[in-house]
Amino acid sequence: MRGIFLTWxxxxxxxxxxxxxxxxxxxxxxxQAAQSRHMAIEGRKLAAAQMISRALHSFKKTSMRRTPATxxxxxxxxxxxxxxxxxxxxxxxKLAVACITLNRVRSKxxxxxxxxxxxxxxxxxxxHLSKYAPYRGPxxxxxxxxxxxxxxxxxxxxADSKRAAAQVLSGAYKCDRFAGIFHYMNPDHVSERHKxxxxxxxxxxxxxxxxxxxxxxKTPTRHAHNSR
Numbered sequence: 001m002r003g004i005f006l007t008w009x010x011x012x013x014x015x016x017x018x019x020x021x022x023x024x025x026x027x028x029x030x031x032q033a034a035q036s037r038h039m040a041i042e043g044r045k046l047a048a049a050q051m052i053s054r055a056l057h058s059f060k061k062t063s064m065r066r067t068p069a070t071x072x073x074x075x076x077x078x079x080x081x082x083x084x085x086x087x088x089x090x091x092x093x094k095l096a097v098a099c100i101t102l103n104r105v106r107s108k109x110x111x112x113x114x115x116x117x118x119x120x121x122x123x124x125x126x127x128h129l130s131k132y133a134p135y136r137g138p139x140x141x142x143x144x145x146x147x148x149x150x151x152x153x154x155x156x157x158x159a160d161s162k163r164a165a166a167q168v169l170s171g172a173y174k175c176d177r178f179a180g181i182f183h184y185m186n187p188d189h190v191s192e193r194h195k196x197x198x199x200x201x202x203x204x205x206x207x208x209x210x211x212x213x214x215x216x217x218k219t220p221t222r223h224a225h226n227s228r
Contacts, residue, residue: 071169074114076141078102078165079158081118083144084126084135086211087157093209094164096184099175100213102168103182110182114169177206184211 078101086097104110104117111117119127126132134143148155167173183202187195188210202214 074169075162075165077114077118078169079162080135080140080144081124081126082164083158083161084132085124086209087154087161089209089211091160091164093211094161095168095173095175096178096208096211096213098164098168099173099178100182100184102175103178103180107182178213181205181213181215183216184213186210187212 078098081101082094082097086093089097101114101117105112105114111120118124122128127136134140144158148158164173168175183198185194185198190198198214201217203217205213205215207213
């Protein structure tokens, strides 16, 4: 009787072992698939974390140096400049004007602040033409808002101008294409005499919308010759 019991226990053990082996064989592909999915999810999480880290690093390099008050002041001045200079342009034209404004801020030849660049004497036409007077004074925000309530196109132009200014100031939009460019003009609003004056020290680089962007021509260095 004891031998039969031991034999039965052995058979049960073999059966359990075989069942476990069969279960492992059946579950193996599902476990591998689950592990692959888990690794893919972790990979996407890592890629997303790296992208966010790079974006934050870029944002800190460009915009976090400003205090909140400075940020809002810079954003207001640049947004207003983009609206007045490129209000009827497409979004890429607004980005272009914002890039030129920022290029001047970064250059030693221009004021070191957005406000200083925008209001530098006779640099941007809207800052001294009489028809833009309502948008220059202390009630400029109210004037922009009032026009926006009447015209949806103006309201969209103002929203796009603010968005373009924010992207350029934060570094979300890279102004690499505009490196070394500080000037642009609308040839339809400039006299032929004025165009000839531009060609003396600049050359047209490219056009974005109605604006032609000009790059300074590097004058060759003249060396003195020794006379003998």
